[in-house]
Amino acid sequence: MIPSPYLLYLGNSTEPLSVKTSRGVAAWRPELCVGEYRGEACTLTVGLDHYSFEEAVKNGAKTLIIGVANAGGVLGPQAVIDVVAALKAGLNVASGLHERLSSHEEIRKAAAETGRQLFDVREPPAKLPIGNGRTRAGRRLLTVGTDCSVGKMYTTLALEKELQARGVNANFRATGQTGIFIAQSGVPIDAVIADFISGAAEWISPAREDGGWDLIEGQGSLFHPSFAGVSMGLLHGSQPDALVLCHEVGRAHMRGIPGRELPQLKDCLETNLKAARLTNPNVKAVGVALNTSNVDGDEAQRVCSEIEAELGLPCQDPVAMGVNKITDRLLECFESYELA
Amino acid sequence: MIPSPYLLYLGNSTEPLSVKTSRGVAAWRPELCVGEYRGEACTLTVGLDHYSFEEAVKNGAKTLIIGVANAGGVLGPQAVIDVVAALKAGLNVASGLHERLSSHEEIRKAAAETGRQLFDVREPPAKLPIGNGRTRAGRRLLTVGTDCSVGKMYTTLALEKELQARGVNANFRATGQTGIFIAQSGVPIDAVIADFISGAAEWISPAREDGGWDLIEGQGSLFHPSFAGVSMGLLHGSQPDALVLCHEVGRAHMRGIPGRELPQLKDCLETNLKAARLTNPNVKAVGVALNTSNVDGDEAQRVCSEIEAELGLPCQDPVAMGVNKITDRLLECFESYELA
Secondary structure (H helix, E strand, O other), X not given: OOOOOEEXXXXXXXXXXXXXXXXXXXXXXXXXXXXXXXXXXXXXXXXXXXXXXXXXXXXXXXXXXXXXXXXXXXXXXXXXXHHHHHHHHOOEEEEOOOOOHHXXXXXXXXXXXXXXXXXXXXXXXXXXXXXXXXXXXOEEEXXXXXXXXXXXXXXXXXXXXXXXXXXXXXXXXXXXXXXXXXXXXXXXXXXXEHHHHHHHHHHHOOOOOOOOEEEEOOOOOOOOOOOHHHHXXXXXXXXXXXXXXXXXXXOOOOOOOOOOOOOOHHHHHHHHHHHHOOOOOOOEEEEEEEXXXXXXXXXXXXXXHHHHHHHOOOEEOHHHHOOHHHHHHHHHHOHHHHHO | OOOOOXXXXXXXXXXXXXXXXXXXXXXXXXXXXXXXXXXXXXXXXXXXXXXXXXXXXHOOOOEEEEOOOOOOOOOOHHHHHHHHHHHHHOOEEEEOOOOOHHHOHHHHHHHHHHOOOEEEOOOOOOOOOOOOOOOOOOEEEEEEEOOOOOOHXXXXXXXXXXXXXXXXXXXXXXXOHHHHHHHOOOOXXXXXXXXXXXXXXHHHOOOOOOOOEEEEOOOOOOOOOOOHHHHHHHHHHHOOOEEEEEEEOOOOOXXXXXXXXXXXXXXXXXXXXXXXXXXXXXXXXXXXXXXXXXXXXXXXXXXXXXXXXXXXOOEEOOOOOOOHXXXXXXXXXXXXXXXX
């Protein structure tokens, strides 16, 4: 567990996309966030109070979250200086960058001297099991997608919020860096050794006896030629009872591959269901989460209705419309299970 | 490239399975092997001349192959002593064990002093690309399976031999440790970071302009809940024109998972073809390679005929019957391509 509350590090970022992770944490877990730290050249905010490291500690912060991204995923020289200063001020430090905090001698030394912890969330746990595909207790939902970056994390978190608001025990299980900061735990599934993908998914959603749901953040797509192996292992290891298909309206091509068309929703859903049956023969699709940010509201409603008619599933944009209909369907589908 | 010829290290092995890798190299690449090195307690042989490290060097050996396996995949203390002695005698050393040669200070030191190379073949190359799924020149065949360890490497090597005997330019591309010693290069596909599985497959069979075939060693199974992610990424990255399905007659359950049934051949083949179409819409199945070692010859022939009738594909046991019919079908299917 990454200790909270957090101070979110924005560094000297000037490009909104580069603070996407900090923004996600601030949006989904405001209760975990004390404030934000901005360098002198920073032109951005995620809407929290600005603190120095010392002020943040006085206000209860336990961990500095390096929630910035840049080309190459490296810690710049200023960030290294800042991390050392944060450790000396009494903060733990967690980073989602590819370059590990612990690869810097001065950071390791400062952590040892201050007794603070370093969390490199792109580093998978050392002793993951090999997946075994055996049925385990509990109920699981996995978000799957036509492509990468179509809103799987957002959808999963929206479902957690809606289910909790209805009094259903449900927990987000993270598989990517932003998700891990939000959940305070998880596995960066794309960074594990290939043999352990499904084992990692089994590890983040172990047998659960309280009748509640594990809501597992999906990654990639079975139809993305770069990453389908990750998506397949995650699907098998998650052993989902329920799938929600995520898609973005109007996306021109598969992410990163100009010219490659997205799959048809129906084919994509059926392919996911068939693969999922290997570890859960009773898997059901319960909805489609549609990112409609590229079209106006009328068109969004029209597309949702069209997909509902085609697939026989509720279809909503979690941002614009919420996930109440998908949640209704989920609970309807598993009511009998609940009583059983 | 791992320099050849090889001296095969059997250590003090007494258990035939533990020298499976050395046996595979000796069987498939006798021309690469100068001899074998046996410790005092060794009760096994792979049928080569016994040499000390010094004698092997005199006979031209360039690399000692640590082709032994044990629980945990570690180098024992005697093996470390032997590796250092081999380096000092003038040999490079290549190992397929999980524990890296380079993790031992005394081995690193001896390699540095003698200027010899260390090859840890379970260590993937440092700079693998992310797969892109784009069509590349050349023709590729991939072996796929109903399960792990059903004869995919053997089948791929048998096809290489048969094609070469017919004058067709064809090369085995290795994805596992034994295969890598045989090919003198390759990528241990199950050891790469999940995000790079398909990229690794693209990397081992790059664009090929000479009209020849890359014959890619398959791994795992789309129906194995522990490893399907690896198989999926390998399938997409290989971009196969041709698939050969491998299966073992009479296997009771999926490897390592008692109680889990094997898939039906037809379903397994169709699922592989559908997934393969993502990166090669023209993929064709050209045969079934059946390991019939569990049944007698009459029964083997009967099962092959049954599968041929069901799937409309030639079916042979590569060990007992060769792969001539599968090779005929492969060349028939791609004749027009060849002329194109």
